[in-house]
Amino acid sequence: MATPSLPSPDPLPQEQRFLDALDQDRWPATGHGGDLDEAALTPEALVELFESQLMSRHLDLQARRMQARGEGFYTIGSAGHEGNAAIARALRPTDPAFLHYRDAAFLIERSRQRPGQAPLRDLLLSFAASRDDPISGGRHKVLGSRGLNVPPQTSTIASHLPKAVGAAHSLGLWRRLGGGGEWPADSLVLCSFGDASFNHSTAQGALNAAGWAAYQGAPLPLVMVCEDNGIGISTPTPSGWIEASMGTRPGFHYLACDGLDLIDTWRTAREAAHIARHRKQPVFLHMRCVRLFGHAGSDAQQAYLSPSRIAADEARDPLLYGAGLLRRHGVLSRDEIASRYRRIGEEVARFAEEAIRRPKLVSAAEVMASIVPPSRPGRRLTDPVEVESAPLPGTMAKLLNQALQRLMASYPHLVMAGEDIGRKGGVYGVTQRLQARFGPHRVIDTLLDEQSILGLGIGLAHNGLVPLLEIQFLAYLHNAEDQLRGEAATLSFFSNGQFTNPLVVRIAGLGYQKGFGGHFHNDNAIAVLRDIPGLLVACPSNAADAVGLLQEAVRLADEAQRVVVIIEPIALYHTRDLLEEGDDGWCFPDPGPTHCLPVGELGQWGEGVDLAIITYGNGVYLARQAAAEIDPAGQRLRIVDLRWLTPIDHDAVHRAVAGCRRVLVVDECRRSGSPSEELITGLVERGMASERLARLTAEDSFIPLGPAATVTLPSRARIIERARELLAGA
Structure with missing residues (x-):
């Protein structure tokens, strides 16, 4: 029999073992999967x-050919x-799948279940x-498709696993709510990841969250695939570690299952x-498989793997075993396998040339168009x-509770979750x-577990659904903030x-608790939230504003599909008085269900022009006392x-203080990385002379416990x- 023709363009070194096996018609056998009829x-x-x-x-x-030409930008294959691919065939195309970045075959196989798909063209683009x-519109190489129910993942550290658990929980929750949602009620959720990110x-x-819920009998239709x-x-996974764990x-x-054996993988899936x-x-x-060609195109695995190990891995190529199954079961001849290999290679090369010529993103506006x-x-x-609701003015905690009751009653698809909230x-x-x-x-x-909550x-x-989550203390967010940065805010x-995942996160935070917790419960670090593109962050200073911001946040999640974080000042939750005991000066009437405070809308007290104090949260309360x-x-x-x-609406801020002789920014966040830096910059950029401006911020310090709890923070006395000083120089 004649040697099969080689694909065009010329084969790469990574192809040679398969081509040699094709030339000799010699294929390995796994012996795991059995025959086709038995496996259905x-x-x-x-x-x-x-x-x-x-x-x-x-x-x-x-991808490697394109990279060598400077026309391709991703080679983690x-x-x-x-x-x-066999796992994809065992599922329905309506089952949401959060995929590992090495799952191109899964996406391709699933595309067979929907008409009109062009996975080769799409992936090459x-x-x-x-x-x-x-x-992604050219923003990243991701495996994803709206029509195939595959949300795109960019994670390399398994950060998509917590949301897969949440998605599986949502299926049972919708049944409790009487039906609805994006997926059929009898769907399951799949997520896949590698043995390294398993750790x-x-x-x-x-x-742990999935096992914890299932152990208690909660319905959780979830398949977690460890490839x-x-x-x-370059770091080996200890032999037997995944199974032992x-x-x-x-x-x-x-x-x-043996991921080299399509029949065994199909049957187990x-x-x-x-x-x-x-x-x-x-x-x-647990799908056992092999990594070929190194971690990525830039990874020289010869630096950390021996030649014998590389050769042993190449001998375990799943294409060799797949072709062996076809030959052993008499499904395809050697020439038919060769023909398919050549045809697909030529098709991919042709699509690649077309993809290279397609337009790229060229402006910041184009890149940023999908952040919101x-x-x-x-x-x-x-x-x-x-x-x-209580007819008398109330505290922030009281009015928030009333607003939450209204929202839960008004939005049947609103779900709250958090530690100790029930x-x-x-x-x-x-x-x-x-x-x-x-x-x-x-x-x-x-x-x-804050990662699991988010x-x-x-x-x-x-x-x-529209989730309304609570993080118990701002300091507890930091171990889980990548769920906001790397998952929630980047999905759009x-x-x-x-794809979107709108939600509202309430976080009890900031300082001024003298008798409780130290820096684990008093935390004035919000830079990590303000640094996330597309994330909205609000902070109320009083009970009425807390209601307006919360109701607007839920509306934004429901209608505008935004991710919103509300930082609620702990020290103001139960504060009643402003100037003296019993004056109830910091209690406010409930503004009602239609009261919303749009993004960027400022609050203002007083009309004086000698000094403007720009602040937020606890700073407003202290500034009112100082005033x-x-x-x-x-x-x-x-x-x-x-x-x-x-x-921050810097034009609005400038308008609010432009007529004032002096401006003081009072900021309880740390001097470095605080909102005050942005505020001063915004005013200077709009023509305000720097000598008219001043800052009063927290020190670059953690917050201690006890009597010293407030000494690093702005205070009424320091504001005064x-x-x-500024009024004297006005």
């Missing part, structure tokens, strides 16, 4: 699976993991960073899908639902009685606005309350002192 897999299906593997492989090879890329705290947190190739860049883990069904779909229980599917997600019709009940009613009583009224399925007491919310939002950006001593007649000062810390 038709010969035609086996051919399609193998073709999906070939397509994925040729994409990897073409799927070579060695192509067995996941992504390799070329073309703005015609249908998923990341984010992955372990998600696994175990035995190495993380997960084989008897509470709450999980552990299944394992079907079992996993059956358990998850029909028993509503999580499955850990598109709007959608709101789903609030036609008439806002009123609740019984039976306890929150550490500060803000969520009292909500669980008793709306049920534990809508007011969820979570485990103590991931739960992101997953619920993927399926059409990396999907060109096709009562400095300017009892209220004729010299004005206080401007920012309310929204991102984005600084304001008098």
